[in-house]
Amino acid sequence: MKKALSLVLVLSMFVLALAGCDKKGKAAQGVAETVIKVGNAAATSGKYAAIGTPFNSGIQAYLEKVNSEGGIDGKKIEFVHYDDEFDPVKGKAMTESLINDDKVFAILGHFGTPTVGATLDLLKETGIPTVHFATGIGALYNEEATSAEKGKGLFPIQPIYITEGRLMVARAIEMHQAKKIGVIYTNDDAGKDILEGVENQIAKLGGEYTVVKEQINPDATDVSSAALKLKEENVDAVVAAAIQATYPTIIKGLISQGVSKPVYTSYVNADPVTISNFAADYSKLAEKFPVYALTWVDRNKEAEVKEFQDAITAFGTPEYVDNVHAMTGWIAANIFVEGLRRCEGEYTWEKFMDTMEKDKFQNPLGGILSFADGQRLGTQSMSVSQVTEDALGWETVKPIEDLNVIIDRITK
Numbered sequence: 001m002k003k004a005l006s007l008v009l010v011l012s013m014f015v016l017a018l019a020g021c022d023k024k025g026k027a028a029q030g031v032a033e034t035v036i037k038v039g040n041a042a043a044t045s046g047k048y049a050a051i052g053t054p055f056n057s058g059i060q061a062y063l064e065k066v067n068s069e070g071g072i073d074g075k076k077i078e079f080v081h082y083d084d085e086f087d088p089v090k091g092k093a094m095t096e097s098l099i100n101d102d103k104v105f106a107i108l109g110h111f112g113t114p115t116v117g118a119t120l121d122l123l124k125e126t127g128i129p130t131v132h133f134a135t136g137i138g139a140l141y142n143e144e145a146t147s148a149e150k151g152k153g154l155f156p157i158q159p160i161y162i163t164e165g166r167l168m169v170a171r172a173i174e175m176h177q178a179k180k181i182g183v184i185y186t187n188d189d190a191g192k193d194i195l196e197g198v199e200n201q202i203a204k205l206g207g208e209y210t211v212v213k214e215q216i217n218p219d220a221t222d223v224s225s226a227a228l229k230l231k232e233e234n235v236d237a238v239v240a241a242a243i244q245a246t247y248p249t250i251i252k253g254l255i256s257q258g259v260s261k262p263v264y265t266s267y268v269n270a271d272p273v274t275i276s277n278f279a280a281d282y283s284k285l286a287e288k289f290p291v292y293a294l295t296w297v298d299r300n301k302e303a304e305v306k307e308f309q310d311a312i313t314a315f316g317t318p319e320y321v322d323n324v325h326a327m328t329g330w331i332a333a334n335i336f337v338e339g340l341r342r343c344e345g346e347y348t349w350e351k352f353m354d355t356m357e358k359d360k361f362q363n364p365l366g367g368i369l370s371f372a373d374g375q376r377l378g379t380q381s382m383s384v385s386q387v388t389e390d391a392l393g394w395e396t397v398k399p400i401e402d403l404n405v406i407i408d409r410i411t412k
Contacts (some may be wrong), residue, residue: 028348030105036072036340036347039080039104041094042111042134048086052111054320055134056081058308058329059109061315062337072340080104084115091115092122099126105347106131109332113137113189120154129153129352131339132332136161136266138193142376152353155371157335157363158328159267159296160378161190163403165197165239166204167294167382168264170406171398172237173209175384176262182235183213184226184250186242191218194241194266205411218246223253231259240265248277251291255281260289267295270385272393279391291387296379297327297365298400304364327365334364367400380404 030037040059043052060079067076080102084091091114098104099122107123107130110116116135123130127148133140133156141162145151172178183198185191195213202209212233214226227250230238238261240250247269254263255278270293275282282288299305308330309321320326340347342355361369367381384398 028105029103031075031347034075035078036075037078037080037102037104038106038108038336039082039098039102040107040109040111041082041084041091041098041115042109043086044081044083046085048112051134051325052083052086054317054323054326055109055111055329057312057315057317057320058323058326058331059333060329061308061311061317061326062330062333064315065311066333066337072337073345077337077340079108084111086112086114088114088118092118095119095122099128105129106336106352108132108336109134109329111135116140120151123154124149124151127153127349129155129349129356131155131336131356132157132328134158134328136164136193136268136378137189138162138196140376140378141193143374145371145374145376150374151376152374153349154376155335155339155356156376156378157332157369158378159294159382161193161266162197162200163377163380164266164294164382165194165199165241166201167197167380167403167406168194168239169198169201169205169209170403170410171292171294171384172239172262172264173205173410174406175398176237178236178262179208180210180212180233180235181237181239182230182233182261183211183239183241184223184230184253185213185215185239186218186220186246187215188218190243190266190268191215191241194239198239198241216242216246216250218242220246220249223250224256226250227253227257227259230254230261231257235261237261238263240269243268244274247274251278252281254289255285260287262290262292264292264294267293267382269293270295270394275387275391275393282387283391288389292397293385293394294382295385295394295396296363296367296382296400297324297331298367298383299365300396301365308365331363331365335361335369368402 082094111134113135140156185195380403383400385394386397
């Protein structure tokens with residue numbers, strides 16, 4: 001009888017243990033009575049520190065605000081950070097350490113294309129929830145994240161280049177009735193991913209829409225021949241599928257060949273410094289063609305921006321009150337914490353993933369975000385900014401809207 005009771009007791013404890021485990025049978029690590037531990041590896045020194053340092057400050061400012069208000073169910077959120085110096089070898093080793101040694105509950109703000117690319121398989125194999133990736137690489141784009149092995153635990157928030165390519169097509173059709181889209185793309189991940197998005201959306205629309213594409217090297221200094229090809233093909237709009245260094249070269253090439261069609265590009269190019277590299281050529285045009293960039297952080301949400309600025313100042317980094325990278329970190333932490341709240345005390349990986357998929361999220365400084373039905377597309381809600389007449393900055397010409405809303409309008 002005693003043996004039977006002992007067996008029942010053991011089995012009962014086993015069942016209770018399973019209830020607090022994720023689907024791989026591991027208890028949710030990083031969760032204790034008074035703390036939930038999260039972390040990341042990000043470049044906070046070296047040439048990318050100007051991005052990584054404010055990004056992490058944004059994360060920490062939000063978490064500190066939450067902690068000062070009592071945390072989550074009385075648990076404070078502890079943030080563990082390692083500086084990987086934008087080195088994928090260090091980044092992978094540090095990510096492994098976060099998972100296996102620090103035993104964090106989740107990775108928050110996985111930073112940089114090199115480290116993200118080096119660790120995606122690791123993240124999928126372990127199944128650890130990872131919220132926000134500070135990169136737009138196409139490997140994150142996933143329409144079928146139905147299991148840990150297929151990336152169910154990965155939650156990209158900022159735009160993925162493929163999604164941006166789709167949005168550029170939708171905006172070009174809506175704003176300029178474009179049917180033939182010209183794409184000048186760099187032979188690298190960013191360029192090819194944006195092109196993939198353009199072709200993806202054109203294929204979804206079908207029928208009368210076509211693509212003309214011209215490839216260039218990322219270090220190209222003259223793209224006149226590619227621009228001339230688009231002019232000869234009489235495209236209705238141009239997608240400049242390149243980032244930062246190469247993007248101004250494309251604009252100057254279009255100007256040199258007299259291409260006067262609207263141009264769309266990625267949010268990563270939407271800054272005054274990028275404009276300064278083609279401003280002299282552009283400002284001389286008697287009739288300027290519109291130059292657009294998609295954007296996803298809305299600085300016009302006054303109350304939300306003030307909340308961020310107050311918190312980042314209280315955190316001790318007032319120099320970042322207008323820093324978009326700090327705002328991005330703030331957004332990442334906000335979405336993660338909201339996911340935690342929805343767990344309602346059941347802090348397992350499986351529960352967290354399910355709650356992240358269940359309902360849409362409101363980006364505090366942007367649009368609506370959804371991970372439903374295995375969709376891992378990054379934000380699909382973006383605005384459109386245009387280079388000003390004096391070529392000194394950008395101004396918003398279309399508010400933040402979801403891709404599917406735009407597609408519904410143009411296909412009616």
